[in-house]
Amino acid sequence: MPELPEVETVCRGLRPWLEGARLAEVMQRRADLRWPLPDGFAARLQGRRIERVERRAKYILCHLDNDEVLLAHLGMSGRMVVAADADAPLEPHDHIVLVTDAGAQVRFNDTRRFGMMDLVPESGLERHWLLKDLGPEPLGNAFNGPALAAKLAGRRTPIKAALLDQKTVAGLGNIYVCEALFFARLSPRRLAYTVQGRRAESLAHAVREVLTRAIAAGGSSLRDYRQSNGELGYFQHDWAVYDREGEACPGCDCEIAACGGIRRMVQSGRSTFYCPRRQR
């Protein structure tokens, strides 16, 4: 699912409804998502004020007024839906419902239930087992060519797999890895340790660029994903290679009949889309 641009869009959509609001009521409709929810989950949220909504990688962090943080991940199919009508009946897979003192409702809906929520003390946030090994934020100051090169040094795994690894850089998923490799003109098969110097510079730049453009478009909408106001993101129309097998490469001017256009292959069990002519 949702990768960094979609999660960023969700956070931006939630802020007007949640920041500064107090949770008047929290409905927990099942005991577990991907993992069990913590003991007393709903009761511990009830009455708390949400001070800030932040994003770290693909995680949503709601900082509460008691120095705890509501940590959430959307998994593959998770959505945060702001209910226009608070009386509207709950949908299937609406697992958690937050009701604010202003009467707004945020419903966490997750069909495949690969998402998670947890309550974490602010002081131990960085040491949380899901956060402690995350690499740098790709849009932060710590992410650049040399930093990426250092992470890739010595790694004999394909660059595609290295970028999907959240320890290398945090927040990329299958779509944006394919897109970034295309713009950096690097083959997804290239071994990670060979991406150094100018290539690492170019890749770091491509990652930043594609994420920035995707956020500006409100993310990509596949089957499940919508912005929290119900609008669709539209970056899926801007994909250069993802889900475009057989189409013409937007960077080459060759005849499709001759080159076959964009290819699809499977790497570590996931689809990779690329242009074999342009990406080396």
Next chain:
DNA sequence: CTACCATCCTGGTTGC
């Protein structure tokens, strides 16, 4: 370290 696989779930699409 690395690759590979299974796993958690549901639902939409494809192919026979």
Next chain:
DNA sequence: TGCAACCAGGATGGTA
């Protein structure tokens, strides 16, 4: 049309 197989934006954990 029916039904089964396959596929999907994520991420962990085990094995060899």
